[in-house]
Amino acid sequence: MTHRTDGELQAWLDAELPATDASEVAGHLMLCTECRAKLGELRLAGERLRVALAELDAGSARTAGPRRGASRTALRAAAMILAVAGAAAAVVPGSPLRQLLERMASSPPESVPVEAPAVESGPGPASPGIASVTVSPVEGRVAVLVDRFADGSTITVRFATDREVRALLLSGEDGARFSVGPGRLYVIANAGEAPAEVLIELPRDLNSATVVVDGRREVVASRAGIRRSGDADLAPQDEVVLRVGG
Amino acid sequence: MDVQGAFRLHYPSLYRFALRFTGDPDTAEDLVQEAFVRLLEQDLPDDEVRPWLFVVTGNLARDRSRKRSRRSRLLEEHAPAPVRPEPPEVSAERAERIAAVRRALQELSERDRTILLMREEGFRYSEIADAIGVKHTSVGALVARALRRFSAAWAALDGTDDTSD
Numbered sequence: 001m002t003h004r005t006d007g008e009l010q011a012w013l014d015a016e017l018p019a020t021d022a023s024e025v026a027g028h029l030m031l032c033t034e035c036r037a038k039l040g041e042l043r044l045a046g047e048r049l050r051v052a053l054a055e056l057d058a059g060s061a062r063t064a065g066p067r068r069g070a071s072r073t074a075l076r077a078a079a080m081i082l083a084v085a086g087a088a089a090a091v092v093p094g095s096p097l098r099q100l101l102e103r104m105a106s107s108p109p110e111s112v113p114v115e116a117p118a119v120e121s122g123p124g125p126a127s128p129g130i131a132s133v134t135v136s137p138v139e140g141r142v143a144v145l146v147d148r149f150a151d152g153s154t155i156t157v158r159f160a161t162d163r164e165v166r167a168l169l170l171s172g173e174d175g176a177r178f179s180v181g182p183g184r185l186y187v188i189a190n191a192g193e194a195p196a197e198v199l200i201e202l203p204r205d206l207n208s209a210t211v212v213v214d215g216r217r218e219v220v221a222s223r224a225g226i227r228r229s230g231d232a233d234l235a236p237q238d239e240v241v242l243r244v245g246g
Numbered sequence: 247m248d249v250q251g252a253f254r255l256h257y258p259s260l261y262r263f264a265l266r267f268t269g270d271p272d273t274a275e276d277l278v279q280e281a282f283v284r285l286l287e288q289d290l291p292d293d294e295v296r297p298w299l300f301v302v303t304g305n306l307a308r309d310r311s312r313k314r315s316r317r318s319r320l321l322e323e324h325a326p327a328p329v330r331p332e333p334p335e336v337s338a339e340r341a342e343r344i345a346a347v348r349r350a351l352q353e354l355s356e357r358d359r360t361i362l363l364m365r366e367e368g369f370r371y372s373e374i375a376d377a378i379g380v381k382h383t384s385v386g387a388l389v390a391r392a393l394r395r396f397s398a399a400w401a402a403l404d405g406t407d408d409t410s411d
Contacts (some may be wrong), residue, residue, distance in 0.1 A: 006394075007387030016371045016386060045393035049362060051267060052347040052400055059344035179275065 004028055006036045010042050133211075133218045135228050142202045143206075143225050144211050144219055146187075149176060150195035153214050155187040161206035170197040249286060252295050257282075259367050260299050266363050267307045269348040277306045297369065301377045304360045311356065350400035358392035365389055 004012075004025055011017045012025045012144050029036055134145040146155055159165050160183060169176055175196025179186040188196050202209050202221055211219040220227045262282065264274035281303045290298055351359055357378055364374050371385040380388065 005387065006390035007384070009386075010390035010393070011371065011386030014365070014371070014386070042390055042393060048397050048400060049366070049393060052350065053366060054350075055340075056266060056344055057262065059340070059347075187368045225381075239395070246321035 001028075001032060003032065004038075004094060006038065006042065009035065009039050013039065013042060015044070032058060037139065081214040082127040135219055135226065138196065141204055142219075142221065144200040144202065145170075145211060146198045146200070148195045149187070149198050150189050152191045153189040153213075154199060157187075157200055157202075158207060158212075159183055159185070159202070159209035161203055161209065163203035163206065164201070165203065165206075165209065166199075166201040168199045168201070170199050248292065249282075251398055252285065252292075252299070253282060255306055256296055256299055258305055263300060263363050263367055264303050264307060266351060266366075267304065269352060273307075273310065277303050277310070291367075293385070297373045297377065300364060300367070304356075304364075304377065308356050346400060346403035349403050350396055351397045354392060354395055358388075358395060361385070361388050362392050362396060 008017070008021075008025055015022075017025060020075060029039060056175055132147045134147070136143050136145070138216070149155070155167075165185060167178060167185055174190060175193045176187050176189050176198060179188070185200075187200075189196060200211055200217075202211075206221060209219075209221040210217060210220075218228065257278065261274055261278050264277045265271055268274050268277065281299050283301060284302055285295070288298065290359075354362070360378055361374055364377060372382050373391075374389075375382040375385050378388075
């Protein structure tokens with residue numbers, strides 16, 4: 001009896017053999033204990049890999065966080081990336097990815113009616129002495145404007161949406177860099193540069209999003225609406241300053 | 247080519263592939279960014295975008311690894327591979343197991359890693375063959391060999407028996 005090779009058995013396991021070859025291998029396996037044992041080893045090795053990768057992925061998810069420093073790529077491209085579980089684009093003037101961003105920007109905005117009056121909040125109680133944060137509704141989106149963003153400050157946007165979440169550097173060309181990961185977007189102010197003005201755009205119909213500036217949760221968005229922390233006159237729990245749509 | 251759609255569709259799996267390949271989230275992010283930057287300069291049919299992204303990301307990872315290893319040799323001949331510290335909530339045992347997986351993957355050749363990780367992402371043998379430049383009919387044997395190598399390496403590092411050899 002001619003035994004089957006590891007390659008044939010693996011291809012059989014992976015359903016990569018032509019039908020006639022697969023039938024022959026199946027027939028051989030019924031008769032050959034040695035090849036069945038080899039098949040079992042390969043199946044076990046495949047399972048081990050799957051388990052190991054799942055463990056690695058879970059560990060990586062725990063350890064993933066803001067980048068330790070600006071990467072060459074991020075600095076060079078001044079970072080634009082579409083992220084993940086919903087796309088995020090961080091945009092900087094002069095980015096080599098500008099072409100894509102312009103294409104994205106030129107796509108017509110969703111014509112979602114804003115049911116509530118477009119209330120613009122005034123500058124809020126931002127992180128002390130570092131930045132001011134303004135939240136306002138725009139067509140189909142909510143704009144979070146962070147001004148006077150400088151000297152190592154950070155913005156973290158966590159989101160769950162299949163729509164675009166965008167960050168744009170409106171002024172201060174070298175003032176900030178961007179980084180993204182699954183469901184998150186970071187903006188980091190470059191130390192020693194002039195203060196930057198950063199615009200975060202959230203889609204109106206997102207599932208959830210949080211904008212954190214220097215560790216302070218500034219904006220919490222969900223299907224129920226947009227909440228801005230720190231506006232004590234709009235109870236309950238210090239938050240609702242505006243609602244956009246349903 | 248719908249680049250925006252490609253971002254949405256392929257970023258998660260491409261990032262996972264790069265992270266598994268390199269073992270480092272920052273590097274993985276860089277590589278994926280770079281691959282998408284390069285994608286902008288391409289004009290590919292939609293069905294070729296995914297394999298193209300994975301091949302480019304794998305190539306970038308290999309290039310970076312070579313550059314890094316050359317640099318490392320100059321700096322320190324026997325420097326240990328950096329291990330990303332785990333947060334305190336991850337138990338020591340779990341952290342050890344994760345580190346063992348990383349090391350087992352890093353012990354594989356780049357080709358073996360590419361084969362296994364592309365296969366885990368659901369690529370067909372024909373696509374893996376194109377990516378690594380072998381005949382389609384050779385891929386089964388290469389997968390089997392890489393699996394056995396990984397299984398043995400992980401078992402040795404994890405301190406468990408490897409019954410697959």
